[in-house]
Amino acid sequence: MSTVPPSVCCQFCREPLTRTLVDLGKTPLSNSYLAAKDLDRPEGHFPLHTRVCGKCRLVQVEAAATPAEIFGHYAYFSSYSTSWVDHARRFSELARARWGLNEASKVVEVASNDGYLLRHFVAAGVPVLGVEPAANVAESARAAGVETDVAFFGLETAQRLKNAGHAADLLVGNNVFAHVPDINDFTAGLACLLKPDGVLSLEFPHLLRLIEDVQFDTIYHEHFSYLSLLTTERIFAAHGLRVFDVAELPTHGGSLRVMACLAASTAHPERPGLAKVRLDEERARLDQDEGYEGFAPKVTAVCADLQAFLRQAQAEGRTVAAYGAAAKGNTLLNCCGITAEQIICVVDRNPHKQGCFMPGSRIPIHAPEKLTELKPDYVLILPWNIKDEITAQMAEVRGWGGQFVIAIPSLTLLP
Numbered sequence: 059m060s061t062v063p064p065s066v067c068c069q070f071c072r073e074p075l076t077r078t079l080v081d082l083g084k085t086p087l088s089n090s091y092l093a094a095k096d097l098d099r100p101e102g103h104f105p106l107h108t109r110v111c112g113k114c115r116l117v118q119v120e121a122a123a124t125p126a127e128i129f130g131h132y133a134y135f136s137s138y139s140t141s142w143v144d145h146a147r148r149f150s151e152l153a154r155a156r157w158g159l160n161e162a163s164k165v166v167e168v169a170s171n172d173g174y175l176l177r178h179f180v181a182a183g184v185p186v187l188g189v190e191p192a193a194n195v196a197e198s199a200r201a202a203g204v205e206t207d208v209a210f211f212g213l214e215t216a217q218r219l220k221n222a223g224h225a226a227d228l229l230v231g232n233n234v235f236a237h238v239p240d241i242n243d244f245t246a247g248l249a250c251l252l253k254p255d256g257v258l259s260l261e262f263p264h265l266l267r268l269i270e271d272v273q274f275d276t277i278y279h280e281h282f283s284y285l286s287l288l289t290t291e292r293i294f295a296a297h298g299l300r301v302f303d304v305a306e307l308p309t310h311g312g313s314l315r316v317m318a319c320l321a322a323s324t325a326h327p328e329r330p331g332l333a334k335v336r337l338d339e340e341r342a343r344l345d346q347d348e349g350y351e352g353f354a355p356k357v358t359a360v361c362a363d364l365q366a367f368l369r370q371a372q373a374e375g376r377t378v379a380a381y382g383a384a385a386k387g388n389t390l391l392n393c394c395g396i397t398a399e400q401i402i403c404v405v406d407r408n409p410h411k412q413g414c415f416m417p418g419s420r421i422p423i424h425a426p427e428k429l430t431e432l433k434p435d436y437v438l439i440l441p442w443n444i445k446d447e448i449t450a451q452m453a454e455v456r457g458w459g460g461q462f463v464i465a466i467p468s469l470t471l472l473p
């Protein structure tokens with residue numbers, strides 16, 4: 059795997075980067091799950107140094123690998139998360155009502171995954187096009203009746219699709235904006251593919267929640283940008299886009315859904331939701347250095363607490379397993395130096411991950427049924443953002459006296 063030299067300039071505005079948010083050291087790529095045959099080979103470790111631009115305030119991680127290396131065999135299938143599928147269905151209902159979408163409209167989704175969202179528009183008779191870089195995931199979408207173009211999205215792809223008649227009335231990007239290695243090319247593509255009065259709807263984790271809730275485990279190599287509304291408005295403005303509305307969502311521990319249109323469109327007046335989020339970010343001083351100072355020591359404290367908990371469990375002869383082989387779990391486990399001696403296994407519903415091993419920590423991944431067999435004393439929930447869904451699904455854990463634990467924002471034994 060090629061190693062790209064550390065970038066010293068902001069991905070968006072090209073200002074030299076001199077400020078650190080937190081340096082998480084060197085770790086393997088979060089989504090590079092290992093097969094049993096890979097275990098005797100060394101893994102590549104890449105720096106996970108998060109910086110904040112002093113000019114535009116984009117929080118960012120340098121690119122450690124090429125997009126093809128990161129996303130070529132992407133093991134994430136959106137439809138394996140029940141709460142995310144429900145979220146998608148509600149969004150499609152809301153969007154069809156709000157923007158009056160019908161059989162004459164076109165909905166395009168960038169990073170459309172396995173068609174978890176667009177299938178709801180298809181069912182309602184609204185024409186769609188998905189754009190998805192991972193061929194195996196796109197194949198699942200097509201099998202579900204969602205027309206899908208296999209491509210990385212950027213200006214070149216947008217121009218090709220526009221020429222092919224795919225200009226969008228509604229252009230959606232859920233949890234992709236933060237993952238693009240070239241945010242300028244990507245945003246230029248979004249602006250290109252919109253119809254003159256079309257609506258762009260992007261969802262991404264809110265930087266304000268990351269900072270206030272110590273969500274450092276959402277930092278990983280595949281996640282290049284950590285966005286506030288403030289910086290998003292700057293990036294959009296540079297590419298002829300104007301944000302006219304924003305909603306705060308509970309997904310991924312606190313996300314923003316930003317709605318934008320072409321700067322020249324008069325069809326979309328600014329909505330009141332914008333002022334509230336702008337004010338929240340101003341109060342958190344996200345446009346000043348102070349907004350970012352003090353984060354790193356909080357990360358150190360979270361790691362120390364988890365390590366102490368695992369040491370104590372081991373001393374008392376209690377077993378600990380984990381739930382959810384998600385990217386964020388890998389950041390937490392690897393930053394804390396945790397191995398299979400401390401956490402016996404991770405269980406996950408996604409069959410593509412079962413039988414593999416977590417990168418770095420090399421903890422084996424099994425189907426959730428494995429917990430019934432092992433009956434661990436503690437189950438550490440790695441995707442803490444869906445802890446309610448997991449504790450409900452795995453209610454039997456409490457039946458054998460097991461306890462659920464989360465590590466973020468602070469170590470908590472769930473009642």
Ligand SMILES: [Zn+2]
Nearest residue numbers: 068071111114
């Ligand atoms: Zn910048």
